[in-house]
Amino acid sequence: MDDQYLDAFIRESEEAITDLNNSLLDLEADPDDQAAMDQIFRTAHTLKGNFGAMGFEDASDLAHAIEDLLDAMRQDEMAVTPERMDLIFAGVDTIEVIVREIESEGESTTDTAETVAQLRAVLEESDFDSESGGAPDxxxxxxxxxxxxxxxxxxxxxxxxxxxxxxxxxxxxxxxxxxxxxxxxxxxxxxxxxxxxxxxxxxxxxxxxxxxxxxxxxxxxxxxxxxxxxxxxxxxxxxxxxxxxxxxxxxxxxxxxxxxxxGADDGGADESDAGDADGAGDGGGPDPAGDATPAAAGDDDGAHVDEIKSVRVDVDQLDDLHGLVEQLVTSRIKLRRAVETDDLAGASENLNELDKITANLQNTVMDMRLIPLKKVVGKFPRMVRDLSRELDKDVEFTIEGEDIELDRTILTEISDPLMHIIRNALDHGIEAPAEREAAGKDPTGQVELRASRERDHVIIEVEDDGAGLDVEGIERKAIEKGVRSSDEIEAMSDSAIYDLVFHPGFSTADEVTDTSGRGVGMDVVHDTVTQLDGSVSVDSEPGEGTTVSLRLPVTMAIVKVLFVEVGDEEYGVPLKNVDEITRTSAVKQINGNDVIKHNDDIYPVVDLAERFDVPGTHAAADAEGAETAATDGGEPADGDAAGAVASAGSDGATGAVDAAGAGGDEGMLVRIRESERQVALRCDQVNSQEEVVVKPLEGILSGTPGLSGTAVLGDGNIVHILDVVTL
CATH class of the missing domain: 3.30.70.1110 (Histidine kinase CheA-like, P2 response regulator-binding domain)
Structure with missing residues (x-):
């Protein structure tokens, strides 16, 4: 079987299964939803046809049985009941297992006979003719x-x-x-x-x-x-x-x-038409060897989203890509001729042309990698339905912003963290119906996943209206596990205490359950998001609920950075995080801490030499100079050339670097955008800006505070890229 066709079949089947699950949830919530019923029937029919066309007859028979049962409901011959919906969901789960087997092994060994027999048996029960309510004779x-x-x-x-x-x-x-x-x-x-x-x-x-x-x-x-x-x-x-x-x-x-x-003198039957028959759907007894057990609702893998292996590309994007490649080939030929003829002026012109073409090519390819969030979150409604039933809780789950797009790699990596967050909201956040009623709440809990775009970042929030985080419980566990001392706990704000849930092995669950409480999960969320150059935070109100927020870059890998020197070392600061570059003469001290003032706001100064323990740097001299400035209490002189604003991503950034010069012995300050973190970074001097390919840190360096990855420069040197949020 052609791998290309098999891969297309698998991807289409995965999408159909997700659509089928969500439409079934809509029907279960409103049995009179005719639009959901029509969509369900079309999807089931497509699955049946695709399995049959690819030669997977057992799966086709199962999809056919599901289709027939749905058709009976569609024709008002059978009522939509929880028991029948459970059986249909179990059938869909089995189809999903079959698709995974086909993807990994090229075939399926799952026996569908028992599930098909169960579906056929239910189908033969046909509840009523709608007038009398009695079963037909x-x-x-x-x-x-x-x-x-x-x-x-x-x-x-x-x-x-x-x-x-x-x-x-x-x-x-x-x-x-x-x-x-x-x-x-x-x-x-x-x-x-x-x-x-x-x-x-x-x-x-x-x-x-x-x-x-x-x-x-x-x-x-x-x-x-x-x-x-x-x-x-x-x-x-x-x-x-x-x-x-x-x-x-x-x-x-x-x-x-x-x-x-x-008696007719005719030829043989057209076997091709006979082959169109879907086969007798025998309602015989189940095969004792049959296994119709669906994926367990409590299994973490139940809602796991595999690596996204394909993307849908707009034809216009392909045309743009083709045009850019043509330009690239032409420019390459012109450049080679210029080099061969020692035409330096022509070579320089061609290099500029290549720079523009590759920039456009980069943007086009990066856009092609963007995939809607629904590719991941589409499976979550079914997970919430199964898990809430397992926990005997009533939960309404809503999704907003599922069309927001993210890079394929980022989307793949955040699927499991999002699943952990939602599972925790159901298990620890949402209370049991009786408990909610006793607290004056609606017995049905609310969990909402929201996504929004902010410039070059996407914010994903998971909010529940449950009991909220138990501050005292977190404090007690933190002390018991040695995460923080009692003195440190007393000095911490509630927000800082909430963030302790991201500490490895930290859990307030009193017992291990299939849902959560293993002491893992939220630390995985933090590590994964951090490795993606993102951040995660928690906000909670006792008795009213909890919100977990993820801030993620839309794309990764290629980043424009500002290079700064600290002693003999060089670091890269993502230019999108930079707001302004000034000299260290602007530094003052408040309560013994170095700060700068901007628009009446105070920005703490982080000395990169001290933070990364860079030997032989300006740190000691700057500290002495800062004390003198604090004693004088002077404001920085207006009009200093080093006060030029370096707008991230604009040509002004380069001008600011040039105006600042090498920075002399004073050093330089790089003020970070307030939206990222209200802080200024002290370095020896600011150099150029350049686009680099960022590789995330791996192994023991993974998750190092203040570092998001490394980049290899054109001369072969490796530069660390700073994470200004965790610095």
Whole structure:
């Protein structure tokens, strides 16, 4: 099997499963939601067809059984009940397991027989005819006043020749009798869809030998009033009874045509049409070896999102990419000729042209890597549904901003952290219904996931209206585990205490459960987000709920940085974080701490030489100079050339560096944007700005405070990139 087709099949199946789960949740919340029901049916039908086309018959049979049960609900033949929805969800889980097996092994070994049998058994229960509420009497079906009349079966024995001339089938093609059924599905607006539903139900019971017009034409609605089917059935009466029980069939005339076909001098049956039949959906007993157990709701992997291995690209982006590659090839040829002819002016011009082309190429490729957040969070509603049932809690889960886009790598990495946060909100945040009512709350808890874009960052918040964080419990656990001393705890603000939940191994759970309480989870969230050059914080109000906020870059890897020198070492500061560059003459002291003043706001000064213990630097001299400045109490002189503003990402940044010069013995200050962190960084001098490829820290260096990664420069030197939030 072609790997390309298999990969496309897997990705489409994954999306269909997510859509199916979410539509099923909508239907479960509102059984009268016809739009959800139609979407569910279309998705299940697509899954069935795709599995069949790829040759995975067991999965196709399972999707077919789910489709039939949903169709019975759609036709008001069966009620939407929690028990039936549980069975459908279990079937969908099994389909998901099959897709994962196909992806890893190329085939599936999961036996679907038991689940199919359970679905078929439920389907045979058909609750009611909607008028009387009573179950239809199968014995009476054959003698009903419907146009499907068993007496029509006698037509084969009459004088009139049965109409068989348009069927390419022989009597030998059937194990039983060949019957012709002229089927009507009414006069709806969606004739093809109605016919498709009828065919699917019919072929679940009988093998389809031929159709007039062909099956494809029938499912496209290309027929007038009725279409004819040649079916393999025990007899005409049995076929009439079964067709009468199918809600999608308005009426049908059934005739046994076996003898007529036997006497006709026709060729063999068109096996291709017979192959279109979906096979008899036998309602036989379950296979004792069958395993229909779905993925456990309490399993962490239940909502795990695998690495995103494909993206959908707009055709316009591909055209842009193709055009840029053409320009790149042309510019490369021109540059080579200029070098070969020693045309330095031409080479310089071509280099500038290449710089513009590669910048556009970079932007186009980075945009192509952006994927909507819903690719990850689409699976969360089902996880919340299963977990809240497991915990005996009522929870309403909503998502806002799922169309916000993030880089593929970032999106893959944050899927598990987001899942941990939501699980914690359900387990520790949301109270039991009785407890909520006793506190004057709605018994149904609320959990909301919100995403918004702020310049080149995305903010993702998970908010619940539960009990909030237990400050005293966190303090007690922190002291017990030796995370902080009692004196340190007393000096900490509530916000700082909340952040202790990110400490490795920290958990306030009294016992280990399948949901949480293992002492892992929130520390993983912190480490993962930090490695992505992001930040995470917690805000909570006792009795009112908790909000966990993740701040993440939209893209990563290629970053424009400002290079600063500290002694003999060089560091890179992401230019997007830089607001202004000044000389250290602006430094004053407040309570013994170095600070600078900007727009009436106080910015603490972080000395990079001291923070990273860089030997032989200006740190001692600057400290002495700062004390003198603090004694004099003088303000920095207005109009100092070093006070030029370096706007991140603008040409002004370069000008500021040039105006500042080397900085002399005073050193330089890089003031960070207030939106990132209200702080100024002290260094020896500020150099140039440049785009670099940032590699995250790995191994024992992973998660080092103040560092987000490293970059390799053109001369081969390695430079550390600063994380201004954790510095």
């Amino acid at each position: 199968p014995a009476a079906l054959g003698s009903s006043d419907s146009a499907v009349d068993g007496d029509d079966g006698a037509a084969a024995d009459g004088d009139d020749a049965p109409p068989v001339e348009n069927f390419d089938v022989s009597a030998d093609d059937a194990e039983g009798r060949v019957v012709r059924a002229d089927v009507s599905v009414g006069e709806g607006d969606m004739l093809g869809v109605d016919a498709m539903l009828a065919l699917d139900r019919i072929t679940a019971t009988f093998d389809l030998l031929d159709a007039d017009p062909g099956r494809e034409a029938v499912e496209s609605g290309e027929f007038e009033d009725t279409f004819a089917l040649a079916l393999d059935a025990p007899d005409a009466d049995a076929a009439a009874a079964e067709l009468d029980a199918i809600g999608a069939v308005e009426d049908a005339d059934v005739v046994d045509v076996t003898d007529a076909l036997a």
